[in-house]
Amino acid sequence: xxxxxxxxxxxxxxxxxxxxxxxxxxxxxxxxxxxxxxxxxxxxxxxxxxxxxxxxxxxxxxxxxxxxxxxxxxxxxxxxxxxxxxxxxxxxxxxxxxxxxxxxxxxxxxxxxxxxxxxxxxxxxxxxxxxxxxxxxxxxxxxxxxxxxxxxxxxxxxxxxxxxxxxxxxxxxxxxxxxxxxxxxxxxxxxxxxxxxxxxxxxx
Amino acid sequence: xxxxxxxxxxxxxxxxxxxxxxxxxxxxxxxxxxxxxxxxxxxxxxxxxxxxxxxxxxxxxxxxxxxxxxxxxxxxxxxxxxxxxxxxxxxxxxxxxxxxxxxxxxxxxxxxxxxxxxxxxxxxxxxxxxxxxxxxxxxxxxxxxxxxxxxxxxxxxxxxxxxxxxxxxxxxxxxxxxxxxxxxxxxxxxxxxxxxxxxxxxxx
Numbered sequence: 001x002x003x004x005x006x007x008x009x010x011x012x013x014x015x016x017x018x019x020x021x022x023x024x025x026x027x028x029x030x031x032x033x034x035x036x037x038x039x040x041x042x043x044x045x046x047x048x049x050x051x052x053x054x055x056x057x058x059x060x061x062x063x064x065x066x067x068x069x070x071x072x073x074x075x076x077x078x079x080x081x082x083x084x085x086x087x088x089x090x091x092x093x094x095x096x097x098x099x100x101x102x103x104x105x106x107x108x109x110x111x112x113x114x115x116x117x118x119x120x121x122x123x124x125x126x127x128x129x130x131x132x133x134x135x136x137x138x139x140x141x142x143x144x145x146x147x148x149x150x151x152x153x154x155x156x157x158x159x160x161x162x163x164x165x166x167x168x169x170x171x172x173x174x175x176x177x178x179x180x181x182x183x184x185x186x187x188x189x190x191x192x193x194x195x196x197x198x199x200x201x202x203x204x
Numbered sequence: 205x206x207x208x209x210x211x212x213x214x215x216x217x218x219x220x221x222x223x224x225x226x227x228x229x230x231x232x233x234x235x236x237x238x239x240x241x242x243x244x245x246x247x248x249x250x251x252x253x254x255x256x257x258x259x260x261x262x263x264x265x266x267x268x269x270x271x272x273x274x275x276x277x278x279x280x281x282x283x284x285x286x287x288x289x290x291x292x293x294x295x296x297x298x299x300x301x302x303x304x305x306x307x308x309x310x311x312x313x314x315x316x317x318x319x320x321x322x323x324x325x326x327x328x329x330x331x332x333x334x335x336x337x338x339x340x341x342x343x344x345x346x347x348x349x350x351x352x353x354x355x356x357x358x359x360x361x362x363x364x365x366x367x368x369x370x371x372x373x374x375x376x377x378x379x380x381x382x383x384x385x386x387x388x389x390x391x392x393x394x395x396x397x398x399x400x401x402x403x404x405x406x407x408x
Contacts, residue, residue: 007254007259010255011255014252027294027297044221048237048245055238066211
């Protein structure tokens with residue numbers, strides 16, 4: 001498509017680098033910004049520039065933070081003996097939103113994926129092992145995706161933790177709350193049955 | 205959703221003001237920017253800031269441009285006696301991409317819509333009328349959407365142009381090229397039949 005303006009062309013090119021955004025949607029964004037108050041555009045530009053330049057990664061758990069350490073690692077009311085291992089910050093936010101977890105996190109920043117060329121050294125596993133070796137951690141909860149990559153990463157970390165004296169667990173997999181049994185896929189339903197719990201423990 | 209960082213929260217708020225983008229997608233954008241090279245973010249911020257501050261609107265046809273007048277109005281090879289009236293710049297780009305049109309444009313910047321509180325004074329009709337009154341224009345082609353609002357705007361402009369000595373036409377509506385007749389909606393098919401052309405004129 002030909003653009004009537006080089007400035008527009010540039011903005012569309014940059015906006016279309018956002019994930020899942022093609023040139024057509026990028027053009028819609030650009031024309032929206034042109035139509036709106038200039039303040040909207042400058043606030044957007046400012047906020048993303050600041051985000052990129054000022055945000056920090058927690059030096060303990062690797063989660064994003066405005067300070068040296070994140071709000072979870074700073075919180076002395078939380079149980080620092082339990083560490084939940086997740087792929088990215090979105091997972092931290094999802095678990096935090098359940099208000100069911102009182103431990104801390106470790107954000108790997110990715111999972112082992114030979115196809116994408118991501119090895120064990122490219123994600124933050126080493127740091128996790130050294131956190132465990134420093135002591136004070138009793139349990140590691142694996143909360144990685146149930147894909148080949150996620151399972152590989154979980155197995156790898158589990159292997160690395162042998163002899164470190166920590167309990168390694170994994171989050172429960174099963175039929176979603178509210179889902180019909182008949183529509184659940186076989187693997188999930190199979191796991192739900194295999195990992196059944198005493199009824200009395202279900203609602204504790 | 206709780207955000208682990210105020211900087212992230214701000215970026216998500218601003219990104220979710222883009223059309224069709226909710227907070228979940230905005231978060232995906234923000235985390236994508238965080239993961240990528242800082243240059244990507246600064247280029248994005250720069251391009252939208254420049255777009256908003258430096259872009260001009262062609263003083264003849266109201267289309268967007270890097271200069272005082274747009275590339276169409278500047279082009280002396282084009283037929284300045286024909287003006288195609290469109291709603292917005294996206295329509296100009298769509299028509300330009302056909303490489304079938306050699307006239308100029310007039311971008312209204314909206315259409316009359318009483319529901320949205322947009323009246324005839326809010327869009328660039330007056331400027332179009334004065335362009336016609338200045339002389340040199342023989343034909344006005346209406347290329348507005350076939351909605352109640354689009355039709356209202358077309359009728360209004362047509363009425364304003366009575367006595368100005370210009371021919372007013374409208375782009376043809378009919379079954380799309382490549383579409384099956386059986387799946388065309390009744391109104392479109394009806395128009396296609398009513399506005400049929402001599403076969404010899406079809407491929408001229």
